[in-house]
Amino acid sequence: MEGEGIKTLISHEELDKRIKEMASEISRDYAKQDLLMVGVLKGSFVFMADLIRHVDCNVAVDFMGTVSYGASTKSSGEVRITKDLEESVAGRHVLLVEDIVDTGLTLRYLLDTLRNRQPASLKVCALLDKPARRRVRVNLDYYGFIIPNAFVVGYGLDYAEKYRGLPYVGVLENPEKEKK
Ligand code: IMP
Ligand code: MG
Secondary structure (H helix, E strand, O other), X not given: OOOOXXXXXXXXXXXXXXXXXXXXXXXXXXXXXXXXXXXXEOOOHHHHHHHHOOOOOOEEEEEXXXXXXXXXXXXXXXXXXXXXXXXXXXXXXXXXXXXXXXXOHXXXXXXXXXXXXXXXXXXXXXEEEOHHHOOOOOOOXXXXXXXXXXXXXEOOEOEOOEXXXXXXEEEEOOHHHHOO
């Protein structure tokens, strides 16, 4: 059953409160600019949907898809783009929206890729920051929560495509059992 074997780490209420705070910070910072929010698929779609509804400025959205090779709960370090942007980012104010930053390799790769396309500005907004396993230094301009070194699911985040629809962020208690 959905939600079984999962321990709540961040409740729906906590997410809601924090996302509203992040949205008002973003609204203030981009008050005089047109913003292009770029969601990193798939995990960020729930977060971005909630964030955008609280952001009070001119926002356009686009998405990028990535996969990192390797076992399902570990990043191997190689990143590949599976879906690219539909619009050009040249001269635009871009905010990259991520669900979680773990090793930082995905974000590093995306930042390098987007920076080459010469946006007017490029910032990062991540719901979750898991610094324990960071392998490359990345700066998060906006972040929701710093979390411990555990594999989390829900609120867009999956384990083998499961649990994305949970309204909270939880820790998967026994990932090995899930493999069956
Ligand atoms: P990174 O490249 O290691 O920073 O992480 C890249 C991606 O791995 C994230 O955008 C997530 O999609 C996924 N990921 C990392 N940690 C977790 C987790 O705890 N739960 C679910 N997905 C995760
Ligand atoms: Mg992701």
